[in-house]
Amino acid sequence: MSRICVVTSGKGGAGKSTVTAGLGYALAKAGERVLLIDSDAGLRSLDMMLGVAGSTMFDLSDVFAGNCEPVKAIYPSPICTNVFILPAPISLEEMCNPDEMRHLCRGLMRYYDRVIIDCPAGVGKGFETAVAAAERALVVTTPDMVCARDAQIVARLLDERQVKSHLLINRLRPAKVMDGSMPDVDEIIDTAGIQLLGVIPEDEAVAVANANGRPLPSDCNAAVCFANIAKRYVGEQIPLAKLENM
Secondary structure, eight states, rough: OOOOEEESSSTTTSSHHHHHHHHHHHHTTTTOOEEEEOTTSSOOOHHHHHTTTTTTTOOOHHHHHHHSGGGGOEOOOOTSSEEEOOOOSGGGOOOOOOOHHHHHHHHHHTTOOOEEOOOOSSEEEEEEHTTOOOOOEEEEEOOHHHHHHHHHHHHHHHHHHTTTEEEEEEEEEEHHHHSSOOOOHHHHHHHTTTOOEEEEEHHHHHHHHHHHHHEEEEEEEHHHHHHHHHHHHHTOOOOOOOOGGG
């Protein structure tokens, strides 16, 4: 079973950090101990989403500079039991290299059931570092054919590195799909060329939760979808909800 996963996309703004946090919460609520690693150096956001932004002293760069042991740069989320975060460096120049990321993740697997790495957008050096340790990848796209095409490019790069990928469609607006004004799920899958793991509908509760460092309300549409995605992630056979029910 794959225990180290990278959440990535070809295009910025697809919602990688939202997916990383949402999946982390859902896995933790199912009883797993989850570490989220923010590798988006210079543009980190997971610390704010998980409610630890005001209490961090160390980050990923401090671990590799020898300023602290890894445990001192890992913070428990005060808003969700069993979710922990290792923040990204504040500067791109301080980011570790692929070999260092691989070594770190393998060492941390002794203490966590899952490690999920939040990858920076694009396919440059940050991408290479984030995917180095990954056994599995979730490629995030929005209902945007440009974003879906970029997801196809990322999936090809992952395949070259022998990292199996699945697709997550984020911020889908079911009413717009049903009236024909937005691409439907099948079109997005065909363009991306990746097997679908789940769909997350547009939900105002997500923006509110992220902005305030709070978990999603358990009864909101997005939280229900993340719970189902987490079940599929660990191998359960959960059917996709019908658009009209999202």
